[in-house]
Amino acid sequence: xxxxxxxxxxxxxxxxxxxxxxxxxxxxxxxxxxxxxxxxxxxxxxxxxxxxxxxxxxxxxxxxxxxxxxxxxxxxxxxxxxxxxxxxxxxxxxxxxxxxxxxxxxxxxxxxxxxxxxxxxxxxxxxxxxxxxxxxxxxxxxxxxxxxxxxxxxxxxxxxxxxxxxxxxxxxxxxxxxxxxxxxxxxxxxxxxxxxxxxxxxxxxxxxxxxxxxxxxxxxxxxxxxxxxxxxxxxxxxxxxxxxxxxxxxxxxxxxxxxxxxxxxxxxxxxxxxxxxxxxxxxxxxxxxxxxxxxxxxxxxxxxxxxxxxxxxxxxxxxxxxxxxxxxxxxxxxxxxxxxxxxxxxxxxxxxxxxxxxxxxxxxxxxxxxxxxxxxxxxxxxxxxxxxxxxxxxxxxxxxxxx
Amino acid sequence: xxxxxxxxxxxxxxxxxxxxxxxxxxxxxxxxxxxxxxxxxxxxxxxxxxxxxxxxxxxxxxxxxxxxxxxxxxxxxxxxxxxxxxxxxxxxxxxxxxxxxxxxxxxxxxxxxxxxxxxxxxxxxxxxxxxxxxxxxxxxxxxxxxxxxxxxxxxxxxxxxxxxxxxxxxxxxxxxxxxxxxxxxxxxxxxxxxxxxxxxxxxxxxxxxxxxxxxxxxxxxxxxxxxxxxxxxxxxxxxxxxxxxxxxxxxxxxxxxxxxxxxxxxxxxxxxxxxxxxxxxxxxxxxxxxxxxxxxxxxxxxxxxxxxxxxxxxxxxxxxxxxxxxxxxxxxxxxxxxxxxxxxxxxxxxxxxxxxxxxxxxxxxxxxxxxxxxxxxxxxxxxxxxxxxxxxxxxxxxxxxxx
Numbered sequence: 090x091x092x093x094x095x096x097x098x099x100x101x102x103x104x105x106x107x108x109x110x111x112x113x114x115x116x117x118x119x120x121x122x123x124x125x126x127x128x129x130x131x132x133x134x135x136x137x138x139x140x141x142x143x144x145x146x147x148x149x150x151x152x153x154x155x156x157x158x159x160x161x162x163x164x165x166x167x168x169x170x171x172x173x174x175x176x177x178x179x180x181x182x183x184x185x186x187x188x189x190x191x192x193x194x195x196x197x198x199x200x201x202x203x204x205x206x207x208x209x210x211x212x213x214x215x216x217x218x219x220x221x222x223x224x225x226x227x228x229x230x231x232x233x234x235x236x237x238x239x240x241x242x243x244x245x246x247x248x249x250x251x252x253x254x255x256x257x258x259x260x261x262x263x264x265x266x267x268x269x270x271x272x273x274x275x276x277x278x279x280x281x282x283x284x285x286x287x288x289x290x291x292x293x294x295x296x297x298x299x300x301x302x303x304x305x306x307x308x309x310x311x312x313x314x315x316x317x318x319x320x321x322x323x324x325x326x327x328x329x330x331x332x333x334x335x336x337x338x339x340x341x342x343x344x345x346x347x348x349x350x351x352x353x354x355x356x357x358x359x360x361x362x363x364x365x366x367x368x369x370x371x372x373x374x375x376x377x378x379x380x381x382x383x384x385x386x387x388x389x390x391x392x393x394x395x396x397x398x399x400x401x402x403x404x405x406x407x408x409x410x411x412x413x414x415x416x417x418x419x420x421x422x423x424x425x426x427x428x429x430x431x432x433x434x435x436x437x438x439x440x441x442x443x444x445x446x447x448x449x450x451x452x453x454x455x456x457x458x459x460x461x462x463x464x465x466x467x468x469x470x471x472x473x474x475x476x477x478x479x480x481x482x483x484x485x486x487x488x489x490x491x492x
Numbered sequence: 493x494x495x496x497x498x499x500x501x502x503x504x505x506x507x508x509x510x511x512x513x514x515x516x517x518x519x520x521x522x523x524x525x526x527x528x529x530x531x532x533x534x535x536x537x538x539x540x541x542x543x544x545x546x547x548x549x550x551x552x553x554x555x556x557x558x559x560x561x562x563x564x565x566x567x568x569x570x571x572x573x574x575x576x577x578x579x580x581x582x583x584x585x586x587x588x589x590x591x592x593x594x595x596x597x598x599x600x601x602x603x604x605x606x607x608x609x610x611x612x613x614x615x616x617x618x619x620x621x622x623x624x625x626x627x628x629x630x631x632x633x634x635x636x637x638x639x640x641x642x643x644x645x646x647x648x649x650x651x652x653x654x655x656x657x658x659x660x661x662x663x664x665x666x667x668x669x670x671x672x673x674x675x676x677x678x679x680x681x682x683x684x685x686x687x688x689x690x691x692x693x694x695x696x697x698x699x700x701x702x703x704x705x706x707x708x709x710x711x712x713x714x715x716x717x718x719x720x721x722x723x724x725x726x727x728x729x730x731x732x733x734x735x736x737x738x739x740x741x742x743x744x745x746x747x748x749x750x751x752x753x754x755x756x757x758x759x760x761x762x763x764x765x766x767x768x769x770x771x772x773x774x775x776x777x778x779x780x781x782x783x784x785x786x787x788x789x790x791x792x793x794x795x796x797x798x799x800x801x802x803x804x805x806x807x808x809x810x811x812x813x814x815x816x817x818x819x820x821x822x823x824x825x826x827x828x829x830x831x832x833x834x835x836x837x838x839x840x841x842x843x844x845x846x847x848x849x850x851x852x853x854x855x856x857x858x859x860x861x862x863x864x865x866x867x868x869x870x871x872x873x874x875x876x877x878x879x880x881x882x883x884x885x886x887x888x889x890x891x892x893x894x895x
Contacts, residue, residue, distance in 0.1 A: 412539075
């Protein structure tokens with residue numbers, strides 16, 4: 090596997106564009122992703138009970154045949170809590186693009202992100218659909234990545250190439266995140282394209298697995314925004330032979346890498362974030378418990394502010410772990426603070442529920458790094474999980490007070 | 493019922509003191525509450541699985557006979573994650589006070605709040621026990637309230653008088669809070685005294701009920717700090733006759749008022765808080781669901797920062813409600829924004845899941861107030877609950893980054 094250029098347009102037959110249509114004051118706010126031939130398609134959607142109109146429309150377009158040829162996305166307006174009018178508007182976005190591309194409206198998927206409760210400015214969008222299609226290019230991945238941003242400070246894209254049989258298969262993607270992500274409800278969108286020839290069932294399996302090891306490690310399960318969406322299109326233009334089990338593994342590795350890279354970019358660019366934090370929970374009774382504890386630590390404002398303050402106040406971690414699950418036993422609990430990717434060399438600060446004498450200067454140096462690792466062992470079983478998160482800064486408050 | 497002066501020393505036979513022993517740099521950090529005769533006593537304790545030593549010692553002292561005559565409290569050190577040494581230290585605090593007061597160590601209860609993982613400076617505490625007892629006075633409630641503070645900016649005390657038969661019965665208390673309280677894990681301590689003659693079973697019932705309608709509405713159940721404790725002492729010196737059912741109601745009303753007053757003071761003085769926010773959830777399937785939704789909205793950093801920014805971005809509320817419970821139905825959801833205590837006149841912004849045209853200027857004015865009410869109706873049933881919370885400010889981050 091090698092990282093290549095091209096992002097969402099790296100795979101053969103994919104074009105993209107990103108333009109300004111006027112929902113934002115000045116910046117790009119409308120994106121299009123297009124495959125020259127119809128693609129296999131599948132998606133993962135928010136578990137939120139309040140669902141934006143584009144979620145409903147995209148789900149209905151996929152339900153029929155798991156096929157799509159284009160994705161149209163706007164930022165700065167979520168088209169959520171907009172009732173039947175919102176549904177009509179989302180459909181019109183698809184129709185408008187489909188008309189210009191001479192494809193079926195059902196083969197166009199739609200996504201939105203931004204403020205909730207306002208009608209989409211359909212006139213602005215329709216007026217620019219011709220331009221949006223005109224600008225389609227194999228060099229415009231970055232423009233598309235920019236057009237889906239809200240409070241993101243950087244566009245997010247990645248692409249890789251793997252060999253499947255004799256064929257070179259490419260997988261690429263763009264994403265937007267922002268929000269504190271962990272206690273989140275800030276919309277996460279990710280779009281992935283590949284020229285792999287792969288059947289729809291396998292594509293879905295691979296996407297679910299990749300998301301579980303990437304996007305779902307940065308957001309609590311079932312606790313997503315009204316607009317969250319991950320879509321993948323596979324157009325088969327790499328012309329690889331039917332994948333063997335080994336080939337499928339290679340494909341999954343590529344897809345996992347793309348998803349994890351995008352997920353990490355989202356955390357690094359989270360609103361006001363100054364630290365990338367990896368929280369490992371080990372010796373849990375089961376995966377559910379490990380995840381629960383990891384997410385509770387990751388979401389604790391007291392832990393997050395201590396990380397921002399570069400203050401190795403691990404007592405807050407112990408307190409959060411104790412409150413996270415009734416099965417936690419104080420005298421089985423260990424906490425290690427260590428640099429990310431060097432967790433085994435972490436400094437043990439709590440042993441069997443009792444504070445240990447740790448080198449305070451060393452701990453303070455550790456907390457000054459941009460990447461911090463926290464390891465918690467529960468002494469209850471054999472299961473482990475981890476989660477990526479960031480700190481909570483004054484900048485986060487500033488951004489979200491205004492936005 | 494009338495509000496009277498005196499706080500924790502308002503009830504007959506109760507004395508208090510608050511001094512500086514040297515755990516904090518300069519401010520008071522050691523408090524004593526004392527009844528001239530042994531009192532009925534009961535308490536409520538943290539559900540956290542990591543429990544501080546004073547929690548364990550106080551629980552064991554109460555278990556025997558539900559009796560106590562004194563409460564000793566230190567701030568600035570939680571005596572938590574301190575192992576068997578911590579237990580010995582907490583016991584010694586009781587013994588030291590008991591020795592000076594010539595009472596049994598078992599009749600002394602102990603509480604701590606502050607940093608986790610450091611041994612109590614026992615020498616400093618012991619050296620000042622004589623002074624602590626010497627300073628006992630019926631005028632020193634405020635000193636005691638000050639001595640239990642951590643990042644609180646104001647001491648918190650209240651007392652009331654009610655008539656039970658011919659007797660005047662007094663109930664008073666002090667508390668400390670701080671922390672964002674809702675996503676909390678900042679220690680909450682509350683101590684309440686009364687001269688009512690009341691049997692222990694009734695005292696416990698009344699305390700549990702009062703806490704459910706006050707302290708438990710500002711903190712998620714089972715998700716408390718390592719040191720949370722609410723204690724009540726009743727010494728019977730009001731010499732009221734055995735309470736009738738009516739009398740018991742009067743007593744409960746007084747206790748409820750004291751607890752709710754202290755709980756509200758805690759929210760108003762939460763770290764960096766600039767708004768007092770009341771969140772009402774109605775038409776829930778059951779109380780558990782109503783509470784769950786209310787707490788999720790109250791704990792959402794995105795909602796809290798919008799409140800701080802005086803930004804009536806109710807879309808965030810809708811998104812949090814949709815993520816809070818799988819039973820939520822988008823087309824049954826209404827949201828009203830209104831001034832606290834005037835909820836019926838709230839402005840409806842979401843009707844059956846669809847945004848309504850609300851007067852934006854009016855909403856902005858509303859969000860500039862110091863007290864804000866949010867009302868959410870789920871359309872699922874007949875149950876309701878509410879929760880008190882505050883906003884999330886840059887000051888909160890500043891305080892917690894350093895502390």
